[in-house]
Amino acid sequence: ANMNTAKYSGAAFGTTTAALAAGGEVSGTIEQVEIFDGSSWTEVGDLNQERAYMSGFGTSTSGVVVGGFNPPSQTVLDLTETWNGTAWTEGNNLNTARYKLGAVGIATNGLVFEGDTGVPLEQSVVTEAYDGTSFTEVADLSVTRNSGAMCGTATSALTASGTQASKDTLGVATEEWTLAATVETVAFD
Numbered sequence: 001a002n003m004n005t006a007k008y009s010g011a012a013f014g015t016t017t018a019a020l021a022a023g024g025e026v027s028g029t030i031e032q033v034e035i036f037d038g039s040s041w042t043e044v045g046d047l048n049q050e051r052a053y054m055s056g057f058g059t060s061t062s063g064v065v066v067g068g069f070n071p072p073s074q075t076v077l078d079l080t081e082t083w084n085g086t087a088w089t090e091g092n093n094l095n096t097a098r099y100k101l102g103a104v105g106i107a108t109n110g111l112v113f114e115g116d117t118g119v120p121l122e123q124s125v126v127t128e129a130y131d132g133t134s135f136t137e138v139a140d141l142s143v144t145r146n147s148g149a150m151c152g153t154a155t156s157a158l159t160a161s162g163t164q165a166s167k168d169t170l171g172v173a174t175e176e177w178t179l180a181a182t183v184e185t186v187a188f189d
Helices: none
Strands: 011-015 018-025 029-036 041-044 055-058 063-066 080-083 088-090 102-106 109-113 127-130 135-138 149-152 156-160 174-178
Touching (some): 011 063, 018 063, 055 109, 109 156
Parallel strands (some): 055 102
Antiparallel strands (some): 011 018, 018 029, 029 041, 055 063, 063 080, 102 109, 109 127, 127 135, 149 156
């Protein structure tokens, strides 16, 4: 089934039978959110801040939307909003404002990486881990980029291609993210 509103550059996450699409642009940014149940789209609670070129992760009942760009004000955003299946709540912001960024994971364990900072010819290598409440900068990417193709989880992710170095250069670099397991030794007396 078609969406209720034609749009582009929004965030989407979920599964083929339970997906959520948030924000984007029509003839300006919008805050509209639609949910997909496997056969049709229904408009649900709007974002608190209209924006485009953001990213998101999670499920249709528990998700997160991060970053983005607001064209009317020409503002790169560090905003985070969490979705509880009914409404959006503003959460702790990203440490680095950016748009055209990548994100993977679930609402309590996400990973946000790459993006455009809004400074001419400056893409980001910053990677931030999300624990369900706040963001912590972790190991950065090796190659600056925005708009890469991404997949995975907060513990095992991949980003490939994207725009690198300048706005006119398409990249081919692929990078993998692997979170090392924490091993604890327990001694019994």
